[in-house]
Each structure stands twice: as structure tokens, then as C-alpha cells.
Amino acid sequence: MLICIIDLSNNMLSGEIPEELGHLSLLQSLNLSRNHLSGQLSEKIGQLRWLEVLDLSVNNLSGVLPSTMTNLTSLNHLNLSYNNFYGEIPYGGQLQALPDPSIYSGNQGLCGFPLDKKCEITAPAQPPSLPNxxxxxxxxxxxxxxxxxxxxxxxxxxxxxxxxxxxxxxxxxxxxxxxxxxxxxxxxxxxxxxxxxxxxxxxx
Incomplete structure (x- = not known):
């Protein structure tokens, strides 16, 4: 059985996570924890359909979590803690089956399931009424x-x-x-x- 694992944790890595990782369709485990990675997660991460383990904890990653993460149907271990992610956590797919809030701890800007912090629903700003x-x-x-x-x-x-x-x-x-x-x-x-x-x- 082919097992594809990438473990680069604790390596003082910096910069952004390459989008090309999304092309590794047979990847089963990706551990980039405890580095100095920054930037946002690419939408292409949703292409890793066979990914079972994803650990990006203790980095400087930021931005909104891509909605394509709900496409990770094989995921059974996820750790995004202690980064700078913000916004609503994508809901659905395998993410719904991971109800542990510690997955997202240390990201003050995140909200939604499974956290106790609810996302504020703001009405869209009405465009200024045009004169008749x-x-x-x-x-x-x-x-x-x-x-x-x-x-x-x-x-x-x-x-x-x-x-x-x-x-x-x-x-x-x-x-x-x-x-x-x-x-x-x-x-x-x-x-x-x-x-x-x-x-x-x-x-x-």
C-alpha cells in the first residue's frame, strides 16, 4: 500500500505554503507545524481528497480558511491552532465530523462551529439611494x-x-x-x- 507522508515540522521554515502541494493528489499526511510559515491557505488544498492528517499549528498563517477544506473527505486529524486565521470556519463535509474546538485554539479571529464564538451576521450595506x-x-x-x-x-x-x-x-x-x-x-x-x-x- 502506497503511503505518502510529508513531515517538515520544527524546521524553521518561512514564507508561504506552495500552491503546488495541491497537486499531490495521493498525499495522506502533511505536517508543517512549529515553523514560521506565513500567508494564506490556497483554495487548492481542497484537491487533497486522500489527505487524512493536516497539521499546520504554531505558525504565522493568516486569512480566511478556504471553503474548499470541506472537500477533504478523508480527513480524520486536523490541527490549525496558534495561527492568525480569522472569519467563519467552513462548515460541512468531514470538518463537521471534527467537533474538537482545540483544533482552532489560538486563532482569536475565528468563529463558528465548533467554537463557542458565534459569527456576527451583518446586513449588507445598502447602496445610497439614487436621486429620482x-x-x-x-x-x-x-x-x-x-x-x-x-x-x-x-x-x-x-x-x-x-x-x-x-x-x-x-x-x-x-x-x-x-x-x-x-x-x-x-x-x-x-x-x-x-x-x-x-x-x-x-x-x-
Whole structure:
């Protein structure tokens, strides 16, 4: 029977765990405990379907435990204690059959089964409500017409009040209106006479 075991515990190893370990599909035992390993666990760890023993305790590993760990269907011994893992412990598969909380001790940020620390359920942040463009357009239209109306009323009464109160201005205004009327009348009369003359010439 082929037995594949990797035991590199107590070797002062540092750096991250290589993702290539996920390609060792026949690996049965992996012990990297009591080193100075850091970084996060790769999602590829879930490819070790025949892994029975996984010991990563007493390192500087961090991050969230990958959900693919529930794919380790042959796992019967797990030790992730004294690292810096945080977040919710994956639930399901063989992990559900390992109810010993000491597996995760020393990771203050972990929560969920089998720990007594429950994960806080936070509601997703609601995106800021977008302004209703249609309401804004209606409001702008109302303000536009309202300002026009107020401007017209103010201007009308300002001119009318001045004409009522000032006799000289009133006379000057009516003379100006008469002058404009006379000019318009002359222009219209001349144009009408020209058009009539053209029509008479065309009929001849």
C-alpha cells in the first residue's frame, strides 16, 4: 500500500505554503507545524481528497480558511491552532465530523462551529439611494415657471408703479409708444403700397 507522508515540522521554515502541494493528489499526511510559515491557505488544498492528517499549528498563517477544506473527505486529524486565521470556519463535509474546538485554539479571529464564538451576521450595506431624476426634472420645471411668473409680476408692477407715480415718466412713455406706433404704421403702409404696385405691373 502506497503511503505518502510529508513531515517538515520544527524546521524553521518561512514564507508561504506552495500552491503546488495541491497537486499531490495521493498525499495522506502533511505536517508543517512549529515553523514560521506565513500567508494564506490556497483554495487548492481542497484537491487533497486522500489527505487524512493536516497539521499546520504554531505558525504565522493568516486569512480566511478556504471553503474548499470541506472537500477533504478523508480527513480524520486536523490541527490549525496558534495561527492568525480569522472569519467563519467552513462548515460541512468531514470538518463537521471534527467537533474538537482545540483544533482552532489560538486563532482569536475565528468563529463558528465548533467554537463557542458565534459569527456576527451583518446586513449588507445598502447602496445610497439614487436621486429620482424624474422628480428633479419636475422640480426644476416648477421653479423655472415660478421664477418667470414672479419676474414678470415684479417687472410689470415696477414699471406700472413708476408710470403712475411719475407724471413726467408717464408722458415720456406714451410719447415713446406713439413714436414707435407711427414708425411701424409708416413701414407697413410703404410695404403695402410697394406690393400693390408690383401686383398692378404684373397684371399689365
Amino acid at each position: 431624476s424624474e422628480d428633479d426634472d419636475n422640480l426644476e420645471t416648477i421653479w423655472f415657471y415660478l421664477s418667470m411668473s414672479l419676474g414678470f409680476i415684479f417687472g410689470f408692477w415696477a414699471i406700472s408703479g413708476a408710470l403712475i407715480l411719475k407724471k413726467r415718466w408717464r408722458y415720456a412713455y406714451f410719447r415713446f409708444v406713439d413714436h414707435i406706433y407711427d414708425k411701424i404704421y409708416v413701414i407697413v403702409a410703404v410695404n403695402v403700397k410697394k406690393m400693390k404696385r408690383k401686383c398692378d405691373l404684373a397684371s399689365e
